[in-house]
Amino acid sequence: MxxxxxxxxxxxxxxxxxxxxxxxxxxxxxxxxxxxxxxxxxxxxxxxxxxxxxxxxxxxxxxxxxxxxxxxxxxxxxxxxxxxxxxxxxxxxxxxxxxxxxxxxxxxxxxxxxxxxxxxxxxxxxxxxxxxxxxxxxxxxRSPAAERALLAALTPHHAKAELEALWTRLQQPPRPDFRLLRGEAPEGLLAEAGIPGCLCLQEGASFPRSWLESSGGIVQDRSSQALLAYAWDRPVTRILDACAAPGGKTTTLALRHAGAAITALEVQPKRAARLRQTLEQRGVEARVIQADAAEWLEGNEATFDLILLDAPCSGSGTLQKHPEWPWLKHDDLPRLAGLQRRLLTAATNRLAPGGLLIYAVCSWLPEECVSHREWLEHARRDLRPAEVWPAAMGSAQDAAGGVTAFFRPHPLRWTGEGFQGFAVRRD
Ligand SMILES: C[S@@+](CC[C@H](N)C(=O)[O-])C[C@H]1O[C@@H](n2cnc3c(N)ncnc32)[C@H](O)[C@@H]1O
CATH class of the missing domain: 1.10.940.10 (NusB-like)
Structure with missing residues (x-):
């Protein structure tokens, strides 16, 4: 047996x-x-x-x-x-x-x-x-889908020749990163330079299970943390997290903007229920609403100073954590790209004057981010790129004056998950 x-x-x-x-x-x-x-x-x-x-x-x-x-x-x-x-x-x-x-x-x-x-x-x-x-x-x-994801990751950095090196990197089992929520970091976790609150596991240290259970911190990939380390000094009192479960980024937003009123939307009932529970356990105050974000935003007059749209996506940037990704069906991309566009349209319509919107996906594919950004540039004259990340978080062509409005770190010089994102502000 x-x-x-x-x-x-x-x-x-x-x-x-x-x-x-x-x-x-x-x-x-x-x-x-x-x-x-x-x-x-x-x-x-x-x-x-x-x-x-x-x-x-x-x-x-x-x-x-x-x-x-x-x-x-x-x-x-x-x-x-x-x-x-x-x-x-x-x-x-x-x-x-x-x-x-x-x-x-x-x-x-x-x-x-x-x-x-x-x-x-x-x-x-x-x-x-x-x-x-x-x-x-x-x-x-590598399946054709994996090959395509790798090329998409390397293309903006003019580094297509490094495909084998990227594949080799992604074959290593990932090491978890952590986000400090309160108190001191436990032994074995070291602070990551340049990303406030981000901790990595020291070589040979044991997994900090009891610290996580006591809500001292959470597991959160360093790409997610770097994305939320945007520089923004305008007042933020109303935040929308449009696709919120399981709540990692809602938690980080609450830490960054203490006292702001957070609305967290999630379409799936079970995930919304778990999100509510998780936020409560962590002591994060947020209004959790189970709803399709596009529908809810279309039927609502509320506006927000800060909107995070961490959209559902193919997950092509999570190849390292999900080695099955190359072999999945991948027939869902057009539907996902359509949904992302719908969510983005609804979210931008609820951005308050002077507000900031961050769109992100854990995917390298251009149709899940670059094409939405290009579309927005033409369709929405009231929005402008917001250079909220250090230049190292973008490609060389995105950076101007040491900062970038396009989050797409070089996949070989950055070891977090494959994330793409962009930031826009409303005049
Ligand atoms: C990438 S995950 C968000 C991860 C989350 N921001 C975090 O950091 O923990 C996307 C979430 O959006 C939810 N979702 C998908 N379609 C949605 C929609 N139309 N409206 C609201 N939420 C949606 C999914 O169920 C999923 O929980």
């Missing part, structure tokens, strides 16, 4: 490669100690899927015949354990994979013998297996 960790990994791989679905953030929550093995195994299978499949193919009797997903999943898992997880014994890597192959939902019983034979042979020289897999081209692990 395979261990629960391996069964969870096999389910997650079926979800991604069978359904084009995402791996939920909490997929491994009931695995306890075994979560470490499961995370490493799933991460490696997703990150090296192309090479693993390419290694198997020539070893099949009829390489051009389609291989059932169950066989591909089980072989990828077995080979990954043998090649890159030295703590797993030969016996566990081979036998548990053979057991999985016999599982009606996760494997493919007629290929149990094939799985056994291939893995047993590979187990005879694990170092050679790792070397063979590592020598295959890294490009095999």
């Amino acid at each position: 395979p261990t629960p960790a391996r069964i969870h990994v096999a389910h997650a791989l079926h979800e991604v490669f069978g359904e084009g679905g995402r791996v939920p953030d909490i997929w491994d929550r009931d695995l306890g100690e075994d979560a470490h093995l499961a995370q490493a195994l799933l991460g490696l299978c997703l990150r090296r899927w192309g090479r693993l499949q390419a290694w198997v193919k020539p070893k099949l009797k009829d390489p051009d015949r389609g291989v059932p997903l169950g066989t591909r999943v089980v072989l990828a898992m077995g080979l990954t354990q043998l090649a890159w997880l030295p703590g797993v014994s030969d016996h566990a890597a081979v036998n548990e994979s053979v057991d999985l192959a016999a599982n009606r939902d996760l494997g493919f019983l007629p290929h149990k013998g094939l799985v056994n034979a291939l893995l047993r042979r590979a187990a005879k020289d694990r170092a050679a297996l790792a070397a063979e897999l590592d020598a295959l081209p890294a490009a095999l692990d």
